Amino acid sequence: MANYPGIDTELLRSFVAIADHGGFTRAAEAVHRTQSAISMQMKRLEEDVLQRPLFERSGRQVSLTAEGQVLLGYARRILKLHGEVMTTLREPHMVGAVRIGTPDDYVMRFLPGILAQFAQAYPLVQVELHCEPSYQLLQRQDMDLTIVTREPGTEIGQLLRQERFVWAEATGYDLHQQRPIPLAMFNSGCFCRAWVCNALDAAEIDYRIAYTSPSLAALMALVGAGLAVTAQLRSLIPPQLRILGEAEGLPALPQCSIVLLRNPRSQSPVSEALAEYIVEGFRL
Structure with missing residues (x-):
């Protein structure tokens, strides 16, 4: 089994925000980060973690590549499961x-x-x-x-x-x-x-x-x-x-x-x- 690097959920959260809001600026506002921080996150995700281009940039317009579309589906599912785990296990009285x-x-x-x-x-x-x-x-x-x-x-x-x-x-x-x-x-x-x-x-x-x-x-x-x-x-x-x-x-x-x-x-x-x-x- 290949030893791939893990993906930080914060990277996925920012990635989904870009896809949902159509650009880095509005995504930065949605996740309460600066635009430069979002850009650095996506550079890390593309170059260091996945080694695949996720965005097609045309001026200020940003769209997802085919690889980006694939990641988007997985990212939504990962974040949903992550939220369920945190909600459930941080409220142990709701397990029983x-x-x-x-x-x-x-x-x-x-x-x-x-x-x-x-x-x-x-x-x-x-x-x-x-x-x-x-x-x-x-x-x-x-x-x-x-x-x-x-x-x-x-x-x-x-x-x-x-x-x-x-x-x-x-x-x-x-x-x-x-x-x-x-x-x-x-x-x-x-x-x-x-x-x-x-x-x-x-x-x-x-x-x-x-x-x-x-x-x-x-x-x-x-x-x-x-x-x-x-x-x-x-x-x-x-x-x-x-x-x-x-x-x-x-x-x-x-x-x-x-x-x-x-x-x-x-x-x-x-x-x-x-x-x-x-x-x-x-x-x-």
Whole structure:
């Protein structure tokens, strides 16, 4: 393996500034150096380090040679990685793990975008995701952060959003007109299922629980196949399903609250940073 000289990141930073600003003078202002210092840096980069011409000069105009274009791509990537390393390792409290408990409802709709942004900001933090129904998560004490669904008036922790439940079925089907209506709902421990049954009982509409599952993905697959009607939060209904309401003869359903719980025994800068991303993500 050849023993090539290393490239100082300050040389690369000045080189990228020249490419971005179209000349030595404006680049010098951008990196807070004198024009002569920038010129000396580029002479060193061209003659001593790479031994390749990087610029074509025509009066005050400067453009990159073919070699310069190649270097520019590498330089941007090197500087980006350098910045990530310095940010991460100079903040050692942002290296670690955080445990999140959440129903899988919110994994599908909200968490992919939230965790993508969090991973970009804190690439060395490990996230453990535990998916269970809300009533089971409320009994656990080993999560750093927990997202649960609560009935109005029983909110605890930090309110993320409030949303109404709606009825839904597959487009092209009229299962809501059947009697009894076939329902696909969460398992019996979910208070949302009790809401649905109570609302249908009050409206004197016959129904049967045709399918149950703790998984929202499973329920949506069953409903999408035209096997049952369901009731879920409005934001969780995929576009291929049709939302039903009082116009179709179904009773209105209440709204519920989504809340974030922080474990006081395991609070850390890592968990608090992720909590901020979760709060922002659920506002969208």
